[in-house]
Amino acid sequence: MNAEIIAAGSELLTAERVDTNSLYLTAELNNLGVEVTAKAVIGDDRDRLAEAVRAALSRSAIVILSGGLGPTEDDVTREAVALALDRKLVFHPEIAAQIEARFARMKRKMVEVNRRQAFVIEGADVLPNDRGTAPGQWVEESGVVILLPGPPHELKAMFERQCLPRLRRLVPDHSIRTLLLRVTGMPESDLDQLISPVYKKYLNPVTTILAGNGDIQVHLRARCASVGEAEALLAEVGAPIEALLGDKIYSRNGDPLEVVVGEMLHKAHATVAVAESLTGGMLGERFTTVPGSSRYFLGGFLTYSNAMKVELLGVDPQLLAHFGAVSSETAEAMAAGARRLTKATYALAVTGVAGPESGEDAAPVGTVYVALADPEKTVAVHRQFLGDRTRIRMFTTQMALDVLRRRLMGRAG
Numbered sequence: 505m506n507a508e509i510i511a512a513g514s515e516l517l518t519a520e521r522v523d524t525n526s527l528y529l530t531a532e533l534n535n536l537g538v539e540v541t542a543k544a545v546i547g548d549d550r551d552r553l554a555e556a557v558r559a560a561l562s563r564s565a566i567v568i569l570s571g572g573l574g575p576t577e578d579d580v581t582r583e584a585v586a587l588a589l590d591r592k593l594v595f596h597p598e599i600a601a602q603i604e605a606r607f608a609r610m611k612r613k614m615v616e617v618n619r620r621q622a623f624v625i626e627g628a629d630v631l632p633n634d635r636g637t638a639p640g641q642w643v644e645e646s647g648v649v650i651l652l653p654g655p656p657h658e659l660k661a662m663f664e665r666q667c668l669p670r671l672r673r674l675v676p677d678h679s680i681r682t683l684l685l686r687v688t689g690m691p692e693s694d695l696d697q698l699i700s701p702v703y704k705k706y707l708n709p710v711t712t713i714l715a716g717n718g719d720i721q722v723h724l725r726a727r728c729a730s731v732g733e734a735e736a737l738l739a740e741v742g743a744p745i746e747a748l749l750g751d752k753i754y755s756r757n758g759d760p761l762e763v764v765v766g767e768m769l770h771k772a773h774a775t776v777a778v779a780e781s782l783t784g785g786m787l788g789e790r791f792t793t794v795p796g797s798s799r800y801f802l803g804g805f806l807t808y809s810n811a812m813k814v815e816l817l818g819v820d821p822q823l824l825a826h827f828g829a830v831s832s833e834t835a836e837a838m839a840a841g842a843r844r845l846t847k848a849t850y851a852l853a854v855t856g857v858a859g860p861e862s863g864e865d866a867a868p869v870g871t872v873y874v875a876l877a878d879p880e881k882t883v884a885v886h887r888q889f890l891g892d893r894t895r896i897r898m899f900t901t902q903m904a905l906d907v908l909r910r911r912l913m914g915r916a917g
Contacts, residue, residue: 512572514547537678553584571654573638718902769800778804817841832884835875
């Protein structure tokens with residue numbers, strides 16, 4: 505069984521507001537075995553919203569709308585769904601009385617416009633709202649149309665108490681389970697070419713590949729009659745994919761790379777420090793966004809200029825003059841200095857050219873060196889990244905974390 509979600513409200517089409525209700529609803533529907541096949545955000549336009557409802561009902565058995573149930577003229581969800589279903593709106597005096605009583609409990613007088621919330625689509629079941637004034641509605645019409653309020657705390661309470669019990673009786677017994685593999689250290693196109701011979705054999709599970717800033721997510725979604733069947737299918741398809749990707753997989757539970765590396769450091773009773781040039785603190789920030797990172801992250805140095813590399817990290821001025829700031833030699837010297845000064849088990853150093861201009865060094869934009877110092881040796885890795893300044897800096901932090909991850913796994917960086 506499929507579902508579609510429509511978020512109503514012109515404010516959701518601005519840069520300031522994000523539709524988070526659909527994420528919650530998707531998770532709850534997936535737990536029931538319902539696949540969400542489409543989402544839409546429609547402004548406060550009755551006719552356009554009605555058109556979206558008609559189209560969704562022609563494709564899916566369940567259509568859920570959030571928002572647009574308030575008292576003002578721009579709250580048009582009731583009118584739009586009534587129009588889409590060719591039904592009348594019926595005034596319910598008892599709902600108006602309930603809303604008026606709610607205002608009285610807050611020592612406020614209800615203004616007349618709130619009576620708009622007492623109109624119910626002909627034949628709909630009213631879904632009580634104990635956290636707000638606008639009731640929801642459940643309409644059956646060659647499928648189910650559910651109208652929910654927009655405020656998340658109202659929507660979640662109503663969906664859990666009023667809608668989930670009804671949907672459990674309505675939805676066939678299916679289960680959806682997901683396998684999420686997070687991968688780093690390879691381009692998206694290379695990954696797809698490597699694993700597509702496996703996943704293209706299957707329509708179920710559905711495979712989705714998402715990529716950004718050096719991080720790739722491989723999602724496998726299996727939809728079966730039972731949890732056991734879904735998990736067995738994920739294992740059947742996931743095992744050969746995992747074998748092909750090998751140690752490029754860094755997470756199987758959705759954790760980002762900084763969490764994975766932090767856990768590895770903690771388990772190894774190891775510590776880390778950083779010395780940053782082109783990333784300007786971004787690498788340290790990724791370490792410290794993880795709760796409990798003080799167990800293994802000691803601190804760092806922001807040495808953007810050559811003078812700071814010399815004064816704070818003890819980099820030899822002659823080395824800088826001979827090899828330049830953007831070089832493996834300088835990166836190694838920065839890492840060694842950071843480790844010496846902090847007494848950390850490991851020290852990461854990053855230097856490079858983020859752009860948009862190459863500056864004093866002859867190295868082209870996107871040239872990056874990451875060095876790792878540990879008790880045994882100090883080595884540097886070179887990469888050439890493409891993209892704008894933000895992208896290059898994000899790729900660099902991902903690369904640095906992966907260099908440390910591989911060293912912690914016992915492999916060369």
